[in-house]
Amino acid sequence: MSRRPLIAGNWKMFKSRAEALAFAERLRQELAVAGAAEVAICPPYTSLDVVAGALAGSGVGVFGQNGHAATDGAHTGEIAMAMLVDAGATGVLLGHSERRADNNETDQALAAKVPAALAAGLTPVLCVGESEFERDTGTTKSVLDRQVLEGLSGVARGDFGKVVVAYEPIWAIGTGKSATPEIAQEAHGWIRAQLREICADEADDMRLLYGGSVKPENAAELLAQPDIDGALVGGASLDADSLLAIAAAAS
Ligand code: PEP
Numbered sequence: 001m002s003r004r005p006l007i008a009g010n011w012k013m014f015k016s017r018a019e020a021l022a023f024a025e026r027l028r029q030e031l032a033v034a035g036a037a038e039v040a041i042c043p044p045y046t047s048l049d050v051v052a053g054a055l056a057g058s059g060v061g062v063f064g065q066n067g068h069a070a071t072d073g074a075h076t077g078e079i080a081m082a083m084l085v086d087a088g089a090t091g092v093l094l095g096h097s098e099r100r101a102d103n104n105e106t107d108q109a110l111a112a113k114v115p116a117a118l119a120a121g122l123t124p125v126l127c128v129g130e131s132e133f134e135r136d137t138g139t140t141k142s143v144l145d146r147q148v149l150e151g152l153s154g155v156a157r158g159d160f161g162k163v164v165v166a167y168e169p170i171w172a173i174g175t176g177k178s179a180t181p182e183i184a185q186e187a188h189g190w191i192r193a194q195l196r197e198i199c200a201d202e203a204d205d206m207r208l209l210y211g212g213s214v215k216p217e218n219a220a221e222l223l224a225q226p227d228i229d230g231a232l233v234g235g236a237s238l239d240a241d242s243l244l245a246i247a248a249a250a251s
Helices: 017-034 045-055 081-086 097-102 107-119 132-136 140-151 181-198 216-223 240-249
Strands: 006-010 038-042 061-064 091-094 123-128 164-167 207-211 230-233
Touching: 006 061, 006 091, 006 207, 006 240, 017 038, 017 045, 017 240, 045 061, 061 123, 081 107, 091 107, 107 123, 107 140, 123 140, 132 140, 140 181, 164 181, 181 207, 181 216, 216 230, 216 240, 230 240
Parallel strands: 006 038, 006 230, 038 061, 061 091, 091 123, 123 164, 164 207, 207 230
Antiparallel strands: none
């Protein structure tokens, strides 16, 4: 079993097309220093095509930040998985906590979205994680169980190895308060154990990313944990130097 680290930069609702292009061109030139980790950028929809064009053939992934389960239809404001592919995407974030909070994204909806992403040939990154209240009241593991088991309930045997799960404790996202390596590893180890229950032969191939205030200063010790196979990076991914440093720490 060897899992190639994945460092994915979630740009959220930041960067114009011109800014995205300049960043992608810089990444393309400098990625040689980052070494063996796989890198992916998750730009807003409007910049998917420019980022994909600038990074074509570089091996850097381009991920959407959401996708709809339906192939097309009357869903104003939504985007189909095939449309992400058409714009140059190779993967998609699903169930980010900001979408669960702002757009009422449910585990049931995600159960349909993950296989839809796989059917379109995208790498799905299912985001899970507990709130501060859930951690304080001792329900972290049951929250993770529900999100992982329901979110992956539509995945067919043989496809689990293509799915990435990102553990992002909500209390650590955008707060500057990262989980300690021990807390993050405990959650990742728990998720891996649950995955072994549902897909024993594929669980050790699945990459589990940690997300929540990852920065160059704390990346190496988080990424050194046995069940942490990369990072989903928000704020620090908006700066090319920071993202490159985190990718280097993963290599
Ligand atoms: C995120 O948005 O997925 C995230 C982890 O953000 P940040 O790194 O800023 O905490």
